Amino acid sequence: MSLLNNLINGISLGSVYAIIALGYTMVYGIAKMLNFAHGDVIMIGAYACFFMVTEYGFNPLIGIIVAIVVCTLLGVIIERLAYKPLRQVTSLAVLITAIGVSYFLQNAAQLLWTSNPKIFPALFGNGGIKLFGGDLLIPYKTIVTIAACIIIMVGLMLFTSKTKTGKAMRACSEDKGAAQLMGINVNRTISITFAIGSALAAVAGVLLCASYPRLVPTTGSMPGIKAFTAAVFGGIGSIPGAFLGGILLGIIEIFSSAYLSTALANAIVFLVLIIVLLVKPTGLLGKKVSEKV
Amino acid sequence: MGKRKISKNTRQSFITYGVVIAAYILLTVLASTGALSSTFKGLLVPVCAYIIAAISLNLTVGVLGELSLGHAGFMSVGAFSGATVAIALKDSVPSEWVRLLIAVIVGAFFAAIFGFIVGIPVLRLRGDYLAIVTLAFGEIIKTIVTNLYIGKDASGMHIGFLDGDILERGGKMILNGPNGISGITKISTFTSGFIIIMICLIIIFNLVNSRSGRAIMALRDNRIAAESVGINITKYKLMAFVISASMAGAAGALYALGQNTVTANKFDFNTSILILVFVVLGGLGNMLGSVISATVLYVLPETWLRQFSDYRMLIYAVVLIAVMLVTNNSKIRALVSRLIPGKNKDKEDEKNV
Numbered sequence: 001m002s003l004l005n006n007l008i009n010g011i012s013l014g015s016v017y018a019i020i021a022l023g024y025t026m027v028y029g030i031a032k033m034l035n036f037a038h039g040d041v042i043m044i045g046a047y048a049c050f051f052m053v054t055e056y057g058f059n060p061l062i063g064i065i066v067a068i069v070v071c072t073l074l075g076v077i078i079e080r081l082a083y084k085p086l087r088q089v090t091s092l093a094v095l096i097t098a099i100g101v102s103y104f105l106q107n108a109a110q111l112l113w114t115s116n117p118k119i120f121p122a123l124f125g126n127g128g129i130k131l132f133g134g135d136l137l138i139p140y141k142t143i144v145t146i147a148a149c150i151i152i153m154v155g156l157m158l159f160t161s162k163t164k165t166g167k168a169m170r171a172c173s174e175d176k177g178a179a180q181l182m183g184i185n186v187n188r189t190i191s192i193t194f195a196i197g198s199a200l201a202a203v204a205g206v207l208l209c210a211s212y213p214r215l216v217p218t219t220g221s222m223p224g225i226k227a228f229t230a231a232v233f234g235g236i237g238s239i240p241g242a243f244l245g246g247i248l249l250g251i252i253e254i255f256s257s258a259y260l261s262t263a264l265a266n267a268i269v270f271l272v273l274i275i276v277l278l279v280k281p282t283g284l285l286g287k288k289v290s291e292k293v
Numbered sequence: 294m295g296k297r298k299i300s301k302n303t304r305q306s307f308i309t310y311g312v313v314i315a316a317y318i319l320l321t322v323l324a325s326t327g328a329l330s331s332t333f334k335g336l337l338v339p340v341c342a343y344i345i346a347a348i349s350l351n352l353t354v355g356v357l358g359e360l361s362l363g364h365a366g367f368m369s370v371g372a373f374s375g376a377t378v379a380i381a382l383k384d385s386v387p388s389e390w391v392r393l394l395i396a397v398i399v400g401a402f403f404a405a406i407f408g409f410i411v412g413i414p415v416l417r418l419r420g421d422y423l424a425i426v427t428l429a430f431g432e433i434i435k436t437i438v439t440n441l442y443i444g445k446d447a448s449g450m451h452i453g454f455l456d457g458d459i460l461e462r463g464g465k466m467i468l469n470g471p472n473g474i475s476g477i478t479k480i481s482t483f484t485s486g487f488i489i490i491m492i493c494l495i496i497i498f499n500l501v502n503s504r505s506g507r508a509i510m511a512l513r514d515n516r517i518a519a520e521s522v523g524i525n526i527t528k529y530k531l532m533a534f535v536i537s538a539s540m541a542g543a544a545g546a547l548y549a550l551g552q553n554t555v556t557a558n559k560f561d562f563n564t565s566i567l568i569l570v571f572v573v574l575g576g577l578g579n580m581l582g583s584v585i586s587a588t589v590l591y592v593l594p595e596t597w598l599r600q601f602s603d604y605r606m607l608i609y610a611v612v613l614i615a616v617m618l619v620t621n622n623s624k625i626r627a628l629v630s631r632l633i634p635g636k637n638k639d640k641e642d643e644k645n646v
Contacts, residue, residue, distance in 0.1 A: 028421075036566075082614055085618055085622065086617070086618070089621040092354075092360065092573055093617055093620075093621050095360075096569070096570055096573045096574070096613065096617050097613075097614055097617040099569075099570065099613070100610050100611075100614035100617065101610070103609065104611060107606040107607040108607060111604070111607065225432075228425070229425060232425040236421065263436070263439070264440065266432055267432065267433045267436035270430075270432050270433050271429075273426075273429050274414065274426055274429050274430070277418060277422055277426055278414055278417060281418050282422065283422070
């Protein structure tokens with residue numbers, strides 16, 4: 001039973017990683033930049049939800065919606081102020097700017113809300129579904145997390161394949177110049193991608209804190225790095241890849257801390273990543289790009 | 294072109310040497326007359342270490358053209374191997390200079406070995422995939438060091454992993470897992486830091502201006518073209534990577550031996566990013582730029598920005614974003630190149646890289 005339990009925990013953690021990784025991968029796919037501030041947007045989303053629910057006593061659902069709105073606005077503002085002026089320059093310059101934004105958000109959060117940990121409320125109750133005569137308890141938060149992840153993944157895949165905006169995103173990530181010639185507003189499409197990515201970050205932040213309730217200004221950074229790893233693991237730029245990478249990463253992390261060593265869990269996750277990349281250099285589901293001279 | 298004329302590269306390297314030597318002399322004089330505050334004096338050795346880390350990362354990012362997000366991992370290897378050796382040899386090698394020299398060499402050597410191990414994926418991966426592998430490496434090193442125990446007792450040296458109970462009675466821990474190494478005798482000095490900086494600069498400039506260096510830069514500018522004219526990618530990429538790692542190891546050893554205590558958390562992802570920021574703000578491939586930006590960006594938050602107390606890192610972040618936006622703004626670039634006509638050509642060159 002403990003194996004099944006760990007598996008469920010792993011999938012739950014992996015779902016959170018997957019949601020963050022989906023945001024990473026979409027932004028990367030279209031803007032070709034590593035948005036290091038993504039992890040900190042998660043943290044802001046979690047704080048927004050926290051204050052709505054505990055300070056102002058709103059319903060958790062409203063808390064989540066407010067978090068999504070706050071993060072979406074934040075994502076668009078960050079994109080407009082910090083990244084948009086740098087569209088034409090080297091990706092390294094944008095990377096450093098993203099790091100600057102990340103520092104800014106973390107330190108602003110520290111000033112506003114101090115570094116004392118906030119205990120996130122149990123949004124989805126403490127109960128769960130009992131299976132096998134009570135041997136296996138699946139908490140509601142786990143069910144919500146996994147369901148949210150699957151809905152988001154399917155939704156994103158439908159969005160990018162069926163809608164006009166989604167197709168425009170794919171076109172921009174293929175070839176910006178050609179997309180522009182076809183009448184696609186590239187700047188607007190990139191902004192929309194940032195908005196979606198940030199909204200996903202808000203959801204991820206709330207779900208992360210629902211399972212791991214200790215909320216500090218640096219809450220988002222390690223899951224951010226791991227989700228980035230997950231996105232690369234699955235093949236960056238690919239939506240099913242980010243999903244698969246996130247879930248696998250979560251399972252590996254929970255299993256290695258349960259059966260090998262808690263202290264080494266992070267190292268094992270990263271070691272597996274290196275091995276996978278050595279065998280398949282573009283990630284699990286990444287496209288092999290042939291090089292032209 | 295006459296033979297007498299000094300080439301642009303040589304001139305640049307001599308300017309860099311000159312600035313570093315002048316800064317060293319100036320600071321030494323200021324320190325001996327007591328004009329430097331004690332805070333500032335305490336920063337001299339770490340600044341030297343970060344300068345070395347920055348110029349070594351510049352070799353990977355600027356000259357080889359591969360993004361590395363785990364440079365602090367190499368510093369960590371150098372710091373812990375170097376400091377362990379220095380403490381272990383405390384009784385047998387009385388001279389501080391010799392001990393520091395051994396520690397720095399050991400640190401550089403171990404970091405070079407790790408650089409080689411990490412360098413192998415470099416041959417298969419490109420761009421952001423490589424960046425993530427270096428990031429992963431940095432995190433793995435941090436975890437390993439956090440769980441590593443090294444101690445010394447009557448029967449010699451003992452090493453334990455995950456398990457700190459390795460010593461007989463009366464033994465002394467050197468590296469104590471998550472608590473790191475404490476009780477280090479501070480043997481790093483500003484002068485030793487300066488000497489290592491100079492050695493690293495000489496190695497890098499000679500490498501860059503050599504046949505190997507040109508091969509490395511050819512790989513950066515166009516890998517396929519370089520390969521087609523018979524440049525051995527494996528050899529030159531590994532060469533640059535290992536040299537860069539070993540210098541970071543030396544920097545780590547220098548840093549550790551200038552502190553009372555070092556823990557593995559000191560060399561985490563944020564430190565790697567910090568060094569990368571030095572390199573990018575200083576200019577890719579520009580060693581003098583790395584030296585200056587490492588100095589300014591390391592010293593500023595510790596001294597001048599202190600007056601803003603809680604706001605200092607916020608201001609640092611805003612300055613960082615503003616600098617990136619301003620230096621990459623095409624209008625401002627055009628203005629600068631019009632104001633300084635001689636710079637015109639350089640700017641053009643930069644754009645083409």
